[in-house]
Amino acid sequence: MSIGYLGPNGSYSHGATLKYKAEKDEIIEYDTITNVIKALENNEINKCIVPIENAIYGSVLDTMDAILEYKDIYIIDEVIVDINHILMSKQKDCQIARIYSHPQALAQCKKYLLENYDSVETIPVSSTSYAAKLAAKESGTACICNIACKDIYNLEVISDKIQEIKKNQTKFIVLSKEKNKRETKKTSLIFSTKDEPGALYKILGLFSLADINLTKIESRPAKTKLGDYMFFVDIDGDEKEERVEKAFSMIKDFCDEFRIIGSY
């Protein structure tokens, strides 16, 4: 089994992949989230692990947009990872002119950066570990990344736990082209409502009447015109349960598009 993830080594995605993988699984790094998911779509790998949502900055839009685009990939599992951002540099006491990190990490540490490095340039790069790789090469620069990068790239810690909230977590999902066969507890779906007043209210009502608990609801533009949305919803329950199947079959009548992205 081969599993793709956003590299290089030391990224949070790498950590999530190590947490998830079985002993014999081969893991393969890619340079962007879009390229990880594209590799799955093109059958270069069997599975991939990508971040979908962070407690501070919210949804990872590249992942959501790839799920919207490729209609034959499914979520088969999730991995929750504690996220603790650390400011590191080649030498601890040098003047910092530039700070590298992934845009999500920069956003999660925005307050710290404004308070401590307001006039320092922040440079968004493709991953936190790639930021570490750059900071390890260039004097006078720092990176925001995972503690795992300290030893891999030989860096020194300037400041620990610099994100906005201390209990910071990211949810990663495992994607595959084959649906889950095991019994599961949670289902993710995407739908767009028909252009009728109260369509979303009716859909939420059907979930409620079937005693199905919604654990997440997020909207993304449908990419047609301003004001058209697709909803990403997580529910408690497996898509093979009778009450879930029945509710879905009624809900579909209020939707233009309706797609189950997997039970896990």
Added chain:
Amino acid sequence: MSIGYLGPNGSYSHGATLKYKAEKDEIIEYDTITNVIKALENNEINKCIVPIENAIYGSVLDTMDAILEYKDIYIIDEVIVDINHILMSKQKDCQIARIYSHPQALAQCKKYLLENYDSVETIPVSSTSYAAKLAAKESGTACICNIACKDIYNLEVISDKIQEIKKNQTKFIVLSKEKNKRETKKTSLIFSTKDEPGALYKILGLFSLADINLTKIESRPAKTKLGDYMFFVDIDGDEKEERVEKAFSMIKDFCDEFRIIGSY
């Protein structure tokens, strides 16, 4: 009256500001959206104009997060701007090694870039017009920006309308520390639901029973823990209308937080 916006000249924000401003208004540019809104918060300007939502890539998170943070700023108007992204360079026929633009514009043109410049590095910068400024200085680079930048920065057009959908628009909002006094048609609000099953369903039900049409619903992380959300909702109706006031007073009972960000 002074109005702040994301500069430099030639940005879409600049275009929206020129469309909105009265003849005597003074306009002042800032280098990031966060700094535009901070300037309003610090009373350096009377109003500001910032992007809130694009038809392709969705919400502008820096704007949403600033609205969440500063509780004394209000939306007093909106400006819809057609967005047509153009790839430009200093010389039309040179080899391109790097493409600069704002992250939103890069995301809106992702398909075009993958098809035509897959191996070219894309560099996110603070605004589309700042990208134009950089491309005007450096040979072998290009930028994605507004046609207004062509003459301002003396650039040549390589490719026109490169965004994912042709009818691409961005909604800008006008923010002020004083609420609107005029009669209006639309209200924006933010709320977080109590942690009870069906709380969102009940809230949408109250809107529906009061014949209040929801034109937008978006969620953002509440920044407490994974799975806690704040909802950004737009409705048809002025907050001073009796039916709206009544519905709001009932809806508040199902919310931990409830804040009207303005009628306009």
